[in-house]
Amino acid sequence: MTDLSGKVAIVTGGGQGVGFGIASALAGAGARVMISGRDEDRLRAAVARIEGASCHVSDVRDPTGLDALVAATLDAFGAIDILVNNAQQVPLGRLADVSDEAFVAGFESGPLATFRLMKRVAPHMGARGGGVIFNLVSSAGVRWDMGGFGAYGAVKQATRVLTRAAASEWGADGIRVLSIAPHALSEAMQAWIEANPSEATAFFRTIPLKRLGDPHDDIGRAVVLLCDPAASYLTGATIPLDGGQANFD
Template identity: 55%
Template sequence: MRRLEGKVAIVTGAGQGVGQGIAFALAAEGAKVVVTGRTLKKLESSCAEITKRGGEALAVECDIKDRTALASLVSASVKHYGGIQILVNNAQEVPLGSLHEIEDEALSAGFESGPIATFRLMKLCYPHLKGDGCIINLASSAGKRWDMSGYGGYAATKEAIRSLSRAAACEWGKDGIRTNVILPHALSPGLEWWINDRPEEAAAYLASIPMQRLGDCEDDIGKFVVSLCSEDSRYVNGQSIALDGGQAFLG
């Protein structure tokens, strides 16, 4: 029997990159996956690939900055599949640049799509997750960089997600809900853009990874998420886990 047979998962930002890789991996282990994001065409492409591989998926277009859209996402998921056991908060707009470069609007969008959307969706899913639920939130090791130049806004949003996740783990553990955070490095479209835009910085970044490579969205990140959501990890709660080839020391 597949490890997540009978489970229903919501994965935000599942139209491409890390979110898509996680959705593929969850579906391969038997989960019915609600793939959500802003671009329906990308979501339908992810669903088509899951179906092609023998899995089951539902595409739901959703702007995670919209509180009403998040509520509709949860309702549609429960109506279609009958429940929710796994929530993966992956999607986020990223405010990159120095403090002088980042506009208020970009920082606000980072918080709205990151910690605020995570906060809202965790609470909306809570009644359905009770008893046997698993939340995986995505953060970044940017908050642990030795030089924070150019990453202050981004790191601030991701560290807020880690704090909210730890609180959820402590408050909801008694309700049968586990909450953990992953901090992945993977060759997503966003990271490819960054590598092309900042080649010298990207080369130094890659050289600082002990394993000397970036992760694969499905095989390295998605399959770990499967393990974290399975019975194999039933006593893992409140942790931040770097999936980065050994680069970060969370301390």
């Protein structure tokens, strides 16, 4: 089993769903974890369920909040080895229905926040001899039918490009950067299923394993494995954690 004792992780949007699953799996492997989000009550409830974790209230769209998150992590744990850029406001809907404000919020909370936070942690990782950055993306960017997913797909594809660039530029510093594209039964996914039952049924038929992943067991534990030294030659890639559905070729 992967042992992350002595490692320090930041997980944005770690108070629920996939973020919580990843944070709890990292902690279970021995890492000390800082989770962030906008809802203090939700964060504190999450921390109560993750041994040794801490939390920091921040909005990833606020650059000063990202500065404070990094500073709080260093104050609490003294280092940063793993970053999980998970928080994201999702601009779903057909192009005619997505407002400029929703599209901009998607970019600010997605690729721009990822860009900013990666740059803030990279020097600290480099000083430690390296680290691993995970940027959460989506198969929405490579759907066979983009109707209703254009704005969301554009946001997530921008994040994939940043992943490739960061992997290229920081590899010499021992920093690996990966995109992961999960399907998991999170609160957000459950809400989408309930709002779109027919589309959800058709969607599930396209998953070879015929189920959604568990945020901890299927997504979080996979992230832990990707932190293992045995994966040290893997960087710049998109890892689909989706039961075999997406084709990123």
